[in-house]
Amino acid sequence: MQSILKVLILEDVNADAILMEHELARANIKFISKIVQNKKDFLNELNSFNPDIILSDYRLPAFNGLEALEIVKKVSAEIPFIIVTGTLDEVTAANCIKKGAWDYVLKGNLIRLGSAVQEALKLKEEIEKRKLAEQSQQEIEQQYREIFNSSTDAFLIFDLKGNIKDANPKACKMYGYKYKDLIKLSGKDIIHPDYYHIFKNFKVEVRIEGEFFTESVDIHKDGTFFDVEVKGAEINYKGKSHLLAIVRDISKRKQADKMIQESEEKLRNFINTTTIGIWCFKPESPIDITQPVEKQIDEFMKSVCIECNETYAAMMGSTRDKILGIKLYEVLPDNVENREYFREFIKEGYKLDGGESHEISKTGEEKYFSNSFVATIIDNKITEAWGTQTDITGRKKAEETQKVLYNIAHAINTTKTLDELYQSIHIQLGKIIDTTNFYIALYDKENDTILFPYHIDEIDKYTSYPARKTLTAYVIRTGKPLLGTEEVIEQLIEAGEIGKGKKDTCTKFWVGVPLIVDNVAIGAIAVQSYNDASIYSEKDLEILEFVSDEIALAIKRKQAEQALQHEKDFYHSFVESLSDWVWEIDIQGVHTYSNKAVKNILGYEVDEVIGFSTKKLWTEKQQRKSDKWYREELTSGKGWKNFSAYFQHKDGSVRILESTAIPIYDTEKKLVGYRGIDHDITSRRQALQKIQESEEKYRTLTENLNVAVYRSMAYDKNKLIEINSAFVKMFGYKNKDEIKKLKVSSLYQNPKERKQFVRKMTKNNFVKNEELILKRKDGSKFIGSISAVLGRDRQGTGLYIDGFIEDITERKKAEEALQKSNKKLRKLHKELEEKVKKAVKELRDKDHILIHQSRQASMGEMIGNIAHQWRQPLSAVAAIIQNYEDAFEDEKLDMDYIEEHTDLIMDILQQMSRTIDDFRNFFKPNKLKVDFNVKEVVLNTIKFLENSIKFNNIKLVLNLPDNCIFTGFPNEYSQVILVILNNAKDVLLERKIKEKEIKINLEKEKNKIILKITDNAGGITPEVMDKIFNPYFTTKEDKGTGVGLYMSKMIIEKNMKGKLSFGNTKKGAEFKIEI
CATH class of the missing domain: 3.30.450.20 (PAS domain)
Structure with missing residues (x-):
């Protein structure tokens, strides 16, 4: 929807302002406007009205458009400002635009106002957009710099x-x-x-x-x-x-990759060698946990084993491959005891720690197991359950210590984080020994500091402290457990193993064991008492020793798991961000993984590629070409590097990919597939093809040129590398091989010029149109024009010179002949120039004679008019003088009478004097252009003929508007009018027209001022029309000179750049002056 435009109009003529509004409406511009006529109102509306555009007159009383423009520029230079005025010469218009006006429109051409306003608004919008774009660019550059630095x-x-x-x-x-x-x-x-x-x-x-x-x-x-x-x-x-x-x-990542491999190996070994059975059962369909408990148990008994380790399989009297796929009810009888086991599981929130189950092995043996397992629940439905299992058949009633130790082992395998593991160990140990003061310590070797990821104490709370000579540091340093009674601690102090007053030496009893991984103590686990010196025993030490190995492995495993997950996340993000296609295939060539770059390269979604053979993505031609090679590579286990193949894009187009792959082996060193990366080299291949095509075009072009093209070695090597056939022909040799054996300098008439040429090339890197005298095989000489460039390597050393030679011998001969001809031509030109100057002088002399004759003729006619004007005042003066005699005879001649009639005579004489002044000013030539009102000039000219016109009873009809202003020579313009009026008067008298009439009509049409002078004397005869502007042509016989109209045309068309024309109307002739 078009917005309403707010227009501020600065115009002192209300009618003109209304016309502006009319033109805006006619241009379909929706607007509201305010009209002001002075500076005060303009300033008020500029601030309160907040216009979108300003239309201003150029001239106003006590104010003008340029002053208004300066005000607007200070307030807001973005407001379009258009000058709308009656008249404006080009210099003033240009000055307005220079000072900041967006456009100017003449009131005589207001039809252009609408488009001018629309163009100004369009320009304003573009300026605003450009400023926003520049600001946005600056912000982007700042963001890029911040990204760069951070x-x-x-x-x-x-x-x-x-x-x-x-x-x-x-x-x-x-x-x-x-x-x-x-x-x-x-x-x-x-x-x-x-x-x-x-x-x-x-x-x-x-x-x-x-x-x-x-x-x-x-x-x-x-x-x-x-x-x-x-x-x-x-x-x-x-x-x-x-x-x-x-x-x-990526140094740390490389190290982490190695650690991950080691950790994965350890984890696989752990799973395969642990005495704990690990299993996973999955229901036939997800179990709804909102249904009755017994219904849930019924469905769970039908679950299928989808994963387990060999330990679990051995517990069940079978092997892993035979256990996978069995139903739970096959090994867990549906009896009261086992249903209670499941009810406890459901009651505990679908997880169970240490639940006991009565099971039947595949050999039929009854067994009791302690199980810890947890269900995976999604949307209130059990999808699977993972658990660990320990055979407790022989120790159903084992000591609580064994249960606790099992729970600790369970926590090691089930907790998600180290913090959860530490807390679980603390709780379980607390069931069999006093863990009021308990901590797990890790040793930071680099900083020789003890770190406490878990620390519970009655007195102190540490996160770390320097190792130094403390009990904790002692256990880590020696790698041995310590049952630290007060006596033992005192002995260690005396031996200098620990320091007196150090951390943990104020305890009554301290028990600690090292956490050892790969025969290296990484930390310690400890309990202590500040008030009971007999609270711990050797059994407690054994318990701590038992759990320490598991805790140490768990810590390392959890740390490795976290690092592994971090690296996996990083690797996945990195691979997915690559623009190259990263993939994995099995040994049949079927894709098992793909990053999303395949979409950009081949147009396929990732899901479309998975399960799809690489070969099927090739073009048919590529499949035929590389099928055997690909099958051999898939079984070789070697991988490949930079193999290029043509692939069929999903849209049907062809892409060229460069592939590199490495083999993937499983834990048993068996080849399972390949991991690789494909880079799209389509554009590079196309570029190379274009280069080859370009080189072929170059060879074709040079072989078909008439000029000699060559490449030679730079500096002193002085040998030709490549030449075209024209080169061989130009120097008169049989073939290219013959001429290539020569030294380049031998082709010069003066071989030393070769060195000079190379030095110039070295300095300037090129030469152009260097003229040298060269030598053909037969010894004949010719002039060669050589243009060449110097090719350099990356260090700037000159390697070769590429150039071409043109035989200009004939051209040089032609140039010498041309120079001789030019010398003769310059002599002839000088003689002709003298003749032209002489002819121009003669023409100028003739023009001066014509101008003088025209001015003399006009002066003669003017003197006649002045004489006619003087007759009446001279008769009046004569009558007054005659009255003096009568007054004297009648005795009335006194001083009063004389003064009265003398004053009357002086008035008449002053009037006659003014006539002479007007006559003199009329013939005074203008040296500079001035602004003049055409109406005033016409009226002043008529004054010279006024008495003659009245005397001859000629009716004068005038239509002279005031708004016709022109910059030119007013006296010359008046002289033209006088010539035309005198001619019209003479022809009216000559043809004895009864009702003589002359019409003068002035009008403004667009940028022209048109003056028409019409008479009713019958018009100009055809035989006169072609000669009327010829010099010395006259129809007045003895009265005229024949230069009046000729000089009038010269004045209007040469001096004022206008036009003087004539034609006939129904009643007479019409002369038209256009300026």
């Missing part, structure tokens, strides 16, 4: 030579340099020598492919090496092409 990756910007031009703080920290030192280095200064080729490829591939990704090894300032991952792209930096490298330190 990134956790190193950002390095290289010029095309490989020099570092900018770096972010992370880069300085990563490489150990200060910023000012780092940007002085080249890329080679920070990369391991074995990886220089990667840096070279980086510079090339970024420019060709637009991006680059690899892994490398870089060098720290201190000389240490570290693994990095590098992404690259070409960017515009400070107006020039540069290379951006995003570098990430």
